[in-house]
Amino acid sequence: MNSTDNSLQSIIEKAKNGNQKAFSTLLDTFWNEVYGFQLKRTKNENDAEDITIRTFSKAFDKIASYDDAFEFKTWLITISKNLHVDLIRKRKKNIFEEISQHGDAVKKVLDESPSAEDQLIIEQNLANLLTHIKELKPHYQKVINLRFFNEMSYADIANELNEPVNNIKVKLLRAKKLLAQIIKRNTN
Numbered sequence: 001m002n003s004t005d006n007s008l009q010s011i012i013e014k015a016k017n018g019n020q021k022a023f024s025t026l027l028d029t030f031w032n033e034v035y036g037f038q039l040k041r042t043k044n045e046n047d048a049e050d051i052t053i054r055t056f057s058k059a060f061d062k063i064a065s066y067d068d069a070f071e072f073k074t075w076l077i078t079i080s081k082n083l084h085v086d087l088i089r090k091r092k093k094n095i096f097e098e099i100s101q102h103g104d105a106v107k108k109v110l111d112e113s114p115s116a117e118d119q120l121i122i123e124q125n126l127a128n129l130l131t132h133i134k135e136l137k138p139h140y141q142k143v144i145n146l147r148f149f150n151e152m153s154y155a156d157i158a159n160e161l162n163e164p165v166n167n168i169k170v171k172l173l174r175a176k177k178l179l180a181q182i183i184k185r186n187t188n
Contacts, residue, residue, distance in 0.1 A: 012072060016063050023060055027173060030073055031056075034080050041084055049137070051087065053174065055080040057166035132182045140175035147172055 008029075014022035034055050038048035058079050059066075066075055133144055146152045146160060154172075158165045 053170050056170045061166050143171045
């Protein structure tokens with residue numbers, strides 16, 4: 001076992017003890033691998049991102065059950081694979097139900113992008129921040145706005161979006177990291 005393996009085990013142990021920085025480190029370390037794996041499987045960025053978020057949410061929720069006899073990445077990929085299979089089953093079930101109810105499966109497209117926060121633009125810095133936020137995908141915009149502009153708790157956001165609290169935490173973490181990258185890119 002080399003020092004990288006030792007430090008990863010240390011981070012996993014900290015995460016098992018509820019250390020948020022350890023969760024963030026694990027997310028940063030394995031996000032691209034899980035997302036890339038799902039992107040190859042789904043061939044859809046939104047599905048890949050959604051499954052990746054749910055993978056980390058479930059992994060963080062169940063981290064106490066992780067067995068270090070297995071590679072952490074393999075454990076995450078297994079969770080991700082199972083979530084993808086569940087999504088396919090759910091979609092097939094929904095299509096069959098809709099066909100039986102309506103005679104044909106018509107996909108309904110909802111615009112879930114958040115409303116513009118033009119009323120909040122008072123200072124130039126706020127205007128710039130909002131411009132950067134708008135570069136995020138709509139679901140990231142929504143959680144940022146609910147958390148930081150509407151000052152909602154994780155639980156309230158979870159209720160509002162009808163998602164588990166862990167999903168909200170992962171989405172917020174990811175949204176903040178992406179927003180920081182956008183701001184850094186635009187200031188250089």
